[in-house]
Amino acid sequence: MADDVKALSAQLAQDPASLVFLRLGELLRQRGQLDAAHRVALGGLERHPHLADAHDLYARVLADKRDYERAFDEWDMALRIAPAHVGALKGLAFLYFKVGDVAQAVSHLEAAQRAAPDDPGIIQAVALVRGGQTSAAASGLGIERVPEPPPAARGAAPLEETRVFAGLEGAQEGLLLLDASGRVLGGALRDPGGRDVSEPVAAYLAGVSQEAARSAKLLGLGTWTGLSAEGRQGHVHLAQPTPEALLLVVRDRSVPMGRLAIIAQRAAQAAQRWLEQQG
């Protein structure tokens, strides 16, 4: 297999515009060389941004790295390019399983089955779902090859907090929901050193929504919809899921500000649902 990697790498070096990066990236991914697979997939995607298979490969690597938000975006993009792309449909089904949205997962699996009726992985996954074995079905799709950490390794966050942003990337380290008084409602925030900084950050942000609203009113900006900020080591985005709550999303600088706004939008929807349930 190492020889295969060498041979494919040589082919790619000779012809960087060829599609051999798809085989090389997938091979590296299967071998668990995720950083190398990431580089190959990204390089291929830069050369072939309109190729659905390139987005699918990149999404698989991202899913292996547990960067589910970006994986979702990439599979979503693959489907926009090729609406019946089996890999993207399976990938999105897998992500919907991960967040517990079985109906969406089944819908994507059925679409995948229509596009590839003989795919044994899909047939097996559909059968397992119909039998109620959703987690087995998710693993049967063969998307993620890195095992999940055991529950004990995921931290001891209170149950209510884990539920707010369940299934969203960074739910316990980069997503924070607070009330207007600066009290933490859910999620958690950790600094680059791994320390929980949820409470001090929430306290500093108390009153920000009122000031943002006053500034917007004074300037005739209408209702404020978001506040994004670029820091030297990371980016933050603030949104208001309800008039009484504030949502903070924090990511490192590798996540562009525009993508951060999309992440915040999804997290705000999750927060709105959670707050409604609490109320």
Add this chain to the structure above:
Amino acid sequence: MTAAGFGRALDLVTRVRGVRGAMLVSAADGLVVADQLMEGIKGPAVAALAGSLASRLGRAMTAAGVGESVFWHLQGSGGALLVVPAASGILVVAVAEPEVNVGLVRLELLRAAEAVA
């Protein structure tokens, strides 16, 4: 820096299409240092709020471990407030239409911040 120098720094920002005005604000006390604003924009009030918002945001960002703020952007349904803190303790502030090219305003704010630093 002279008033003409401040004016040249603000010109960099206000020449961008969709920008309704620009201000230099003292970050410490929220007072206007210089401005070029369209009619109807309440400069002193906006400066005070921008200063306060920058202060809160800066403390929160430092506590979150993302470092000092380089640029921030308040988005509203009818426009935007964009701010770059300069090294000299001055905030370079732009008020813009909703469809403004945010990336371009950011670049010009950074240039203006360098000019006033």
